[in-house]
Amino acid sequence: AAGVIQSPRHLIKEKRETATLKCYPIPRHDTVYWYQQGPGQDPQFLISFYEKMQSDKGSIPDRFSAQQFSDYHSELNMSSLELGDSALYFCASSSSGTGHSPLHFGNGTRLTVT
Amino acid sequence: GESVGLHLPTLSVQEGDNSIINCAYSNSASDYFIWYKQESGKGPQFIIDIRSNMDKRQGQRVTVLLNKTVKHLSLQIAATQPGDSAVYFCAETTDSSYKLIFGSGTRLLVRP
Numbered sequence: 001a002a003g004v005i006q007s008p009r010h011l012i013k014e015k016r017e018t019a020t021l022k023c024y025p026i027p028r029h030d031t032v033y034w035y036q037q038g039p040g041q042d043p044q045f046l047i048s049f050y051e052k053m054q055s056d057k058g059s060i061p062d063r064f065s066a067q068q069f070s071d072y073h074s075e076l077n078m079s080s081l082e083l084g085d086s087a088l089y090f091c092a093s094s095s096s097g098t099g100h101s102p103l104h105f106g107n108g109t110r111l112t113v114t
Numbered sequence: 115g116e117s118v119g120l121h122l123p124t125l126s127v128q129e130g131d132n133s134i135i136n137c138a139y140s141n142s143a144s145d146y147f148i149w150y151k152q153e154s155g156k157g158p159q160f161i162i163d164i165r166s167n168m169d170k171r172q173g174q175r176v177t178v179l180l181n182k183t184v185k186h187l188s189l190q191i192a193a194t195q196p197g198d199s200a201v202y203f204c205a206e207t208t209d210s211s212y213k214l215i216f217g218s219g220t221r222l223l224v225r226p
Contacts, residue, residue, distance in 0.1 A: 004157070031212065040122060042203055042216040043158065056212035090157050092214075100146050100165065103214055105157030 002026055004106035006091050012112045013081050021076040021109045025093030031055065032074040033092040033103060034066055043090060049074060081113045122201060124221040133191040135220045137204030142185060144206035148214065149178060149189045151200045158203060161189070191222075199224045 005024040013019050025032050031050045035043035036059075045058035049068035060066075063081075068074045072093075078085060088110050092103035127133045139147065145166035150158035164171045164178045164187075171178050177190040187204045201219040 033213065042218055045213045045215065048212040050212060058213055092157075100209060102148055102160045102163050104160060105150075107155070107157045 004091055004093050004104055006089075006106035006109050008109060009107070010110045010112075012114065014114055015081055015083060017081050017113075019078045019081060019111060021078070021089050021091075021111075023074045023076070023091030023093075023106060025072050025074070025091075026095075026104055029093035029095050029104075030072060031094045031096065032068055032072070033094075034060075034074070034076050035090040035092065035105075037088040037090060037108075039087075046076070078111075083113050086111055086113045122219045122221045124223060126223045126225060127194050128225050129194060129196060131194055133189075133194045133198070133222060135189045135191075135202050135222065137187040137189075137217045137220075139185050139187060139204065139206045139217060141206060141208070141215070142182075143208050144215075145209055146207050147178070147180060147187055148205045148207075149176075149187075150203045150205060150216075151198075152203065152219070153200045161202075194222075194224050196224045196226060198222060 007022045033048040034046040037043045046060040047066050048056045052068045064078050066076045088108045090105050090108045092105040094101045094103050148163045149161040152158045162173045162178050175192045179188045201221050203219045204217045205214045207214045
């Protein structure tokens with residue numbers, strides 16, 4: 001079965017640079033979610049989109065932005081990168097907009113900021 | 115791959131024994147709960163879910179128990195196998211929410 005695809009798998013950037021992470025949801029899933037996970041931490045919710053509109057917002061820094069496109073894929077744009085942005089970034093998708101549907105996660109993008 | 119769960123509480127069990135992983139959730143309004151398994155370098159993998167109108171749900175080798183009175187979830191794994199070794203997270207959300215909130219994980223180690 002098709003899963004959530006994230007690219008790139010690994011990314012190394014320097015401080016103050018920008019990064020773009022991409023997410024391709026499971027076919028026919030209309031909602032995408034972005035999470036950040038530091039070492040030894042639980043995944044922290046950043047932002048979500050339902051039918052291409054932002055649906056909820058969590059602890060996403062102002063330096064980050066995201067959008068969902070007409071084909072339902074999503075991109076997380078990160079600017080003015082800081083050392084503390086180094087983390088695993090996960091995208092998840094689900095087939096309905098509200099809570100009662102499990103989120104299916106990709107295998108993440110590992111961002112290292114040097 | 116990325117090392118997940120460097121400083122998480124650890125449950126160590128003998129292969130073949132049953133495992134019980136506990137979770138306290140925070141929001142009394144939460145009405146949908148999910149257990150995820152996360153292996154090193156991978157994303158969280160769905161295990162089982164439960165709605166707030168239930169107190170027990172069973173899957174293959176796994177059972178989730180929900181106690182809304184004390185806001186407590188547990189995941190029971192029967193006949194634990196080496197492949198069950200991972201970090202386990204509970205997560206909660208509400209019917210009107212578009213975000214799933216994760217609790218602190220528990221690392222499960224299965225001794226051969």
